[in-house]
Amino acid sequence: MRILVIEDEHKIANSIKKGLQQESFAVDAIYNGTEGYDLASTEDYDLIVLDLLLPGMDGLEICKKLRDKQIHTPIIMLTAKDQVEDKVKGLNSGADDYLAKPFAFEELLARIRALARRPKNTITNTLAIEDLTLDTENFVVKRAEKMIELSKKEFSLLEYLMRHPGQILTKDQIINHVWDYDADVLPNTVEVYIGYLRKKIDNSFKNKTILIHTHRGFGYKIGSPK
Amino acid sequence: MRILVIEDEHKIANSIKKGLQQESFAVDAIYNGTEGYDLASTEDYDLIVLDLLLPGMDGLEICKKLRDKQIHTPIIMLTAKDQVEDKVKGLNSGADDYLAKPFAFEELLARIRALARRPKNTITNTLAIEDLTLDTENFVVKRAEKMIELSKKEFSLLEYLMRHPGQILTKDQIINHVWDYDADVLPNTVEVYIGYLRKKIDNSFKNKTILIHTHRGFGYKIGSPK
DNA sequence: TAATCTTCTCAGCCAATTTTCAGCCAAAAA
DNA sequence: TTTTTGGCTGAAAATTGGCTGAGAAGATTA
Numbered sequence: 001m002r003i004l005v006i007e008d009e010h011k012i013a014n015s016i017k018k019g020l021q022q023e024s025f026a027v028d029a030i031y032n033g034t035e036g037y038d039l040a041s042t043e044d045y046d047l048i049v050l051d052l053l054l055p056g057m058d059g060l061e062i063c064k065k066l067r068d069k070q071i072h073t074p075i076i077m078l079t080a081k082d083q084v085e086d087k088v089k090g091l092n093s094g095a096d097d098y099l100a101k102p103f104a105f106e107e108l109l110a111r112i113r114a115l116a117r118r119p120k121n122t123i124t125n126t127l128a129i130e131d132l133t134l135d136t137e138n139f140v141v142k143r144a145e146k147m148i149e150l151s152k153k154e155f156s157l158l159e160y161l162m163r164h165p166g167q168i169l170t171k172d173q174i175i176n177h178v179w180d181y182d183a184d185v186l187p188n189t190v191e192v193y194i195g196y197l198r199k200k201i202d203n204s205f206k207n208k209t210i211l212i213h214t215h216r217g218f219g220y221k222i223g224s225p226k
Numbered sequence: 227m228r229i230l231v232i233e234d235e236h237k238i239a240n241s242i243k244k245g246l247q248q249e250s251f252a253v254d255a256i257y258n259g260t261e262g263y264d265l266a267s268t269e270d271y272d273l274i275v276l277d278l279l280l281p282g283m284d285g286l287e288i289c290k291k292l293r294d295k296q297i298h299t300p301i302i303m304l305t306a307k308d309q310v311e312d313k314v315k316g317l318n319s320g321a322d323d324y325l326a327k328p329f330a331f332e333e334l335l336a337r338i339r340a341l342a343r344r345p346k347n348t349i350t351n352t353l354a355i356e357d358l359t360l361d362t363e364n365f366v367v368k369r370a371e372k373m374i375e376l377s378k379k380e381f382s383l384l385e386y387l388m389r390h391p392g393q394i395l396t397k398d399q400i401i402n403h404v405w406d407y408d409a410d411v412l413p414n415t416v417e418v419y420i421g422y423l424r425k426k427i428d429n430s431f432k433n434k435t436i437l438i439h440t441h442r443g444f445g446y447k448i449g450s451p452k
Numbered sequence: 453t454a455a456t457c458t459t460c461t462c463a464g465c466c467a468a469t470t471t472t473c474a475g476c477c478a479a480a481a482a
Numbered sequence: 483t484t485t486t487t488g489g490c491t492g493a494a495a496a497t498t499g500g501c502t503g504a505g506a507a508g509a510t511t512a
Binding site: 453454455456457458459460461462463464465466467468469470471472473474475476477478479480481482 | 493497
């Protein structure tokens with residue numbers, strides 16, 4: 001799956017690129033509109049992440065030109081929150097989805113997954129580890145068939161952990177994925193949220209295996225054994 | 227159920243595609259007339275959604291050609307409002323139904339359901355949750371046998387909720403389904419309408435179960451338990 | 453045309469969630 | 483063993499999301 005990111009703010013472009021690569025997509029990042037358009041129209045990408053405001057040629061224009069050229073690659077448009085989202089939508093640019101800045105990386109990932117969810121429902125949208133399940137579409141989390149109520153952040157954090165089972169994730173990684181890219185939260189916040197999750201999915205099931213593990217100095221991991 | 231969407235405005239084509247897939251139809255979208263015609267005449271679809279104005283070959287022409295070829299796949303024709311609907315109808319192109327742009331997705335869905343209901347009235351058109359019923363054909367809503375008067379929007383929102391019982395629907399999803407695709411309403415509007423519905427179907431029945439539930443940060447859900 | 457109904461936005465309120473802080477404990481290092 | 487560091491946790495503070503009454507604007511009906 002090849003993805004092209006056209007975004008002039010290097011910080012954002014690179015964090016998107018890094019994040020997507022980590023999810024094993026092949027990513028090219030380009031920092032201005034004209035070059036972006038050239039690449040998009042000559043190379044064959046599976047998806048384009050496109051900033052609305054760009055030097056050279058702006059997002060709307062790129063989008064329209066590509067569609068005019070009968071290039072139907074799915075496009076996700078990034079818009080600054082105050083950039084009159086609605087107007088953009090009305091303008092019929094041909095983008096497939098919109099995402100307001102600043103966003104959490106997992107948010108972008110969710111939309112990419114939605115667009116990539118090609119023809120059939122071949123893709124499961126339920127993640128599972130042991131008897132813990134998380135339905136990404138209906139926002140339902142259960143352990144041993146028992147419903148667990150989570151807040152939005154808790155859910156998002158758990159989803160991130162469960163998409164990387166058995167893998168140690170550092171607090172930094174967690175912050176970069178689960179929180180808005182310009183949010184500026186302390187690592188302690190992650191600890192607090194891990195605490196919340198534990199209370200709900202481990203502590204409430206005393207006789208069950210512990211699923212959330214701390215690796216002191218490294219990070220957290222979800223999975224059966226330590 | 228395989229559906230072919232022939233529509234050159236990507237925004238519309240894709241939102242239809244996405245919405246129909248969510249309803250678990252298998253959907254192909256094609257953005258120009260010629261290709262659309264080729265697909266429609268070679269592949270075997272159960273239904274075609276066809277825009278009137280298209281690059282390549284326009285909707286009327288496609289329609290006629292298909293009928294000439296003895297292809298009787300049901301066709302829903304999309305027409306811009308000012309495109310003199312009546313004239314189109316008069317032209318007897320062979321389409322089975324017409325829908326004026328811009329439309330709410332649920333509107334299209336209703337017509338698709340109607341056409342799919344072809345082989346006799348095998349399908350119930352009354353939705354029910356506990357003692358709340360909604361007759362999609364006669365636009366009658368009752369709780370505990372008591373009639374409830376709803377406005378058009380309220381009805382449409384309730385229908386959408388009731389077609390997805392027990393499922394959390396986000397405000398975005400709701401807006402995309404219940405409002406015209408180019409409408410540009412705030413999420414707060416959904417809150418307000420949920421409020422109206424609650425007043426009529428929950429608050430008026432103090433001794434009954436509450437049916438409309440909020441899941442803070444996620445969306446709304448209709449169903450018996452929380 | 454006036455009266456009424458419907459749709460939608462806005463602003464203020466309240467409650468739930470998110471985030472920080474400070475003190476504590478346990479593991480690792482010295 | 484002592485010290486240091488990293489992580490845990492209860493509680494308070496800050497922020498956000500959702501609800502609601504009021505009302506403007508548009509649509510429909512009488």
